[in-house]
Amino acid sequence: MSRTEPPEITTVAELRAAGHTQRGLREEIRDNLINKLAAGEDPWPGLHGFTDTVLPQVERALLAGHDIVLLGERGQGKTRLLRSLVGLLDEWTPVIADTELGEHPYDPITPEGRRLAADQGDDLRISWRHRDDRYAEKLATPDTSVADLVGDVDPMKVAAGRHLGDPETIHYGLIPRTHRGIVAINELPDLAERIQVAMLNVMEERDIQIRGYALRLPLDVLVVASANPEDYTNRGRIITPLKDRFGAEIRTHYPLEVADEVAMISQEAQLVAEVPDHLLEILARFTRNLRDSAQVNQRSGVSARYTIAGAETVAAAALHRATVLGEPQAVARVVDLAAAVPVLAGKIEWESGQEGREADVTDHLLRLAVAETARHRLRGLDLGPVIDAMADGAEVVTGPRVGATALLDSLPETGDGTFAHIAELLDAEGPGQQAAAVELALEALYLARRVAKDDADDGTSTYG
Known part of the structure; x- marks a missing residue:
């Protein structure tokens, strides 16, 4: 003012x-x-x-x-x-x-x-x-x-x-x-x-x-x-x-609703690249899962700064990829979440007896957050054609060094425009946002055990 x-x-x-x-x-x-x-x-x-x-x-x-x-x-x-x-x-x-x-x-x-x-x-x-x-x-x-x-x-x-x-x-x-x-x-x-x-x-x-x-x-x-x-x-x-x-x-208390947590992240985070709303929701749900976890010391709490720093790190990962690959638009995707979790580990205090299990717990809670967000964002969408295409041998490769255009070019033809429906449902415009939307759907199918995913040593992941 x-x-x-x-x-x-x-x-x-x-x-x-x-x-x-x-x-x-x-x-x-x-x-x-x-x-x-x-x-x-x-x-x-x-x-x-x-x-x-x-x-x-x-x-x-x-x-x-x-x-x-x-x-x-x-x-x-x-x-x-x-x-x-x-x-x-x-x-x-x-x-x-x-x-x-x-x-x-x-x-x-x-x-x-x-x-x-x-x-x-x-x-x-x-x-x-x-x-x-x-x-x-x-x-x-x-x-x-x-x-x-x-x-x-x-x-x-x-x-x-x-x-x-x-x-x-x-x-x-x-x-x-x-x-x-x-x-x-x-x-x-x-x-x-x-x-x-x-x-x-x-x-x-x-x-x-x-x-x-x-x-x-x-x-x-x-x-x-x-x-x-x-x-x-x-x-x-x-x-x-x-x-x-x-x-x-x-x-005082932490936000009781996911929407309030997302609004707080949008307001406070200084993002160097575009982070779609569904990724902010994943981060919000992930933080809330940590706050509900018996393995995390809840007397210390999980600060809102954890979520804010996570969004900023995800945006930085997207900017890094766009810079290296020469992409005109830097947009974060689900694959960028893996860059945020390790660097934020010091912001969480664990209960005694959890030594050595921290990575497993955070990985599990992050997957839950992705699945919850996908159910919320893609509710009512039939992904059967994508599953059928994968069953016929189609593969989609993604990773922190795979550009949005390369990801979109590797998508199989489903016949009914399923991937276009996914992008429309998530208000995705442009290759960067569309790749981010598609990647959410593919990860959701993997977490639901409807498709497979192979993680290679070079950081790429193949859905098929």
């Missing part, structure tokens, strides 16, 4: 004359969410599979003004959901110019902001902050300090001659600097417990205290966080007082 130009108002007097009213952060988010829902506008563009489960819970939490922690396995879109909250902020908001914390001109909270408001009066200079600049994200790591999140004394300001007790010697941390904005903390359980304690005042009293200073800043921030369940219980934990301060604890 492109930015509009900020208002041309430059002083607080002009701001008042324009009729601007101040709203708290939670009121601002609530109003904007209500307006989007009332207008039938999607507040969560780009999120798939959460429409009837996670998003209604998030919307209720925001309407209630609650801080939120998302719990879910890796690759479930938690961070993307947190970042999408930015869209519920006003595009531009006024702040006191040349101050650190983005204070509202009507309500300065720091000694510096109050001094500027007193000295300049109606001529108090203001600037405009875009909503993208009102969102701060921090990955919780063991070396994160209180100074990073809350603040500390700035020794440079003290060395410059200011008194140690001067509040303006403070260097503010991430949370104060996001005053009137959203603070997102990823992997919250990895944050040291003493650092979590420093957040208690921010979450409940909405203020901060730094070292021995009697400085209280009434912050207006929405705190959101993410956590993996295994970290939540084992490697780290969210301390009980901090958990108690989150108004909403929401569980």
Whole structure:
């Protein structure tokens, strides 16, 4: 979404004359969410599979003004959901110019902001902050300090001659600097417990205290966080007082429908070649099979990044073939799936006792995905003529080094245009897409044990 130009108002007097009213952060988010829902506008563009489960819970939490922690396995879109909250902020908001914390001109909270408001009066200079600049994200790591999140004394300001007790010697941390904005903390359980304690005042009293200073800043921030369940219980934990301060604890999940998984791949994958929809569906079903497998460690999960990386690898294999063979169009086929599985092995954690069986399990689950997709995509199509042609001695050769035209030229004559029907059913246009469609049908027949397939040492496969 492109930015509009900020208002041309430059002083607080002009701001008042324009009729601007101040709203708290939670009121601002609530109003904007209500307006989007009332207008039938999607507040969560780009999120798939959460429409009837996670998003209604998030919307209720925001309407209630609650801080939120998302719990879910890796690759479930938690961070993307947190970042999408930015869209519920006003595009531009006024702040006191040349101050650190983005204070509202009507309500300065720091000694510096109050001094500027007193000295300049109606001529108090203001600037405009875009909503993208009102969102701060921090990955919780063991070396994160209180100074990073809350603040500390700035020794440079003290060395410059200011008194140690001067509040303006403070260097503010991430949370104060996001005053009137959203603070997102990823992997919250990895944050040291003493650092979590420093957040208690921010979450409940909405203020901060730094070292021995009697400085209280009434912050207006929405705190959101993410956590993996295994970290939540084992490697780290969210301390009980901090958990108690989150108004909403929401569980995320992987897409429940194949269509949502395919839409997610299409949106996120950076493809260097064309990958037909039926191949994306195979990858989606393969990933879902892994998530249902007893041999895979489901506490770790199988990330959506696995599917995305698989689609990108399949596209790369197609581009490599097209480049080597000089094909004008690079289109992925079923044969390219074999290139993706080995390079993605490190993204899966297996249950103990599965050593040495990983390749067999993944090969079996991939074949199931191909068969399921073929049944879905080719439902109702009579492939009997193809089987008959194979029984009469016809052979079709394919492989990572066999071009689309060579594959199509080797197809037997079936008499009723079966291969043309396959291409039409899968909306395949051009040699690359047609070869991809035909190869799906041939592999489906092989998996159904209706035709044979011979894999040669050079990587080619012969259906016959």
